[in-house]
Amino acid sequence: MSDSIKVRAKVTGGVTEVKALINHSMETGQRKDAKTGQIVPAHFIQEITCSHNGENVLTAQWGVAISKNPYLSFKFSGAKAGDTLKVSWVDNKGETDSVETQIS
């Protein structure tokens, strides 16, 4: 289920730093396949949501300009070690994935 997302969340001095790495091709729909000459259809993550113990802390809308295998980092307060952080994404083909991790 959660093969595509690697996430690490660490609390230091009351602030939790989240770093996430997602495996996704992030095709722009502008690139041509080198062999066939056909345009590779757009396939990219449109929305990312991150929640701490079920409460949303970050929502992001992405376009095709986000790099392949996207990286995301952000910080929030109010969490402690052992709390749950959930990260999920939805792409333009309706594919989705999510992962839950413990804040360390």
Next chain:
Amino acid sequence: MNTTRRKFLKSSAITGAVVAGIGAGILAPRNAMAAWPKAAFDATDVNTAIGSSDMIESNDIEVKAPDIAENGAVVPISITSKIAGTETISILLPGNNTPLAASFQLSGRTEGFVSTRVKMGKTSHVIAVVKANGKLYTAKKEVKVTIGGCGG
């Protein structure tokens, strides 16, 4: 098929269309449940993508990006906003066909900081637009791209 869900999707699509009529930009008021803002991401200029040209240049926003990006396909960018009450941070790349790269909505507990990696087709500014207390603030930094990241 789940008819209730169908109805909900249909009605939210209609709401979305009405809102798009008012302002297509990413920061235009819209239903929290609305779909991905296609019009904003399809916009070919910064003001249309944002939905406003009324932006205040601010020194409280820091755009961290390399001066020279050797590979335009992977340009690391960090935006830090020290403006109190920062609600959203958007990243725009006017050198790309469609400038809007990403828009982040922060909760009250989230710090004014996001970091990600973007594709840049050519040398251009990286523009950050921050929405705080109903106003738009902006800052930018130029990144020279030696190999574009959008071609095939």
